[in-house]
Amino acid sequence: MYKSWWKIASILLLIYTFIAGFLFKVPDLPALQETIRNLYFHVCMWFAMMILFTVSVVNSIKYLRTFNLKYDIYARQYATVGIVMGVLGYITGAIWMTFTWADPNNPAFQSFGALAREPKLIGAAIALLIYFAYMVLRDSINDMDKRARISSVYNIFAYAMLFPSIWILPRILPSLHPGREGNPALNTSDIDSSMRIVFYPAVIGWTLLAVWITTLKIRLSLINEKKLMS
């Protein structure tokens, strides 16, 4: 294990998140009640996904500038773990939604159709599918340099599609999902300050954990690559 201070930081921050996330007082809102604690878990998945996708696209650009295959491996693995975080965010969101929006006492939310029309869900699904396509595209090309070049260009396109699908579209359409105005979860008016002291460490902790897993995958594929070369 090298450069391990941030790994320890990740462990400590996440342990803090799990303890404080379950035990600290949270504001009591009618529909959410205790489920607001999901903010420390569900929302952090999306934050980690966005950060990892950003790192991935930076590495793709680096590859296109230098044609060093190392950066292509970086870009690929960051995107993979980003997808994992995104899928986890989606699943946890589905569970959360089932017990808050789909309130049996509220006739407006009774049909599944009303929930399925949520612009945030559709936008996130589109964004994730585009990244799935990145993986499919990559692994369908055998030539190493061609694969790296085409997938780097595609990665930039995929990142560009993140903007309309998860940041712009959900903001211009009406939605049940919070965070339509301004920056969700970062806005000073829509998150209680008592939650902030858990939420920010949680975001950092989860992101560091995701980065840690990614570095493991990168190191493993670098070893494999060297084996192929020799």
Next chain:
Amino acid sequence: MILIKKISLFVVFIMTSLVIFAQDKNAGIVDTMRSNGRIYVVVAVVLTILIGLFLYVIRLDRKISKMEKEK
């Protein structure tokens, strides 16, 4: 050797569940664990899983470091 490890781990797990059963009978010993609608039990469970996952990731990290050194 691996088999012995596995069996001993299995026994340890069974023992822990026995301990938990035993504590259930004489209530009041672990008061904090029972307060607040027993939320601390959830915290304990979640933390166990989290720490288990961390140990797994650390092990992977060590293994990969070893592979890198072999190169």
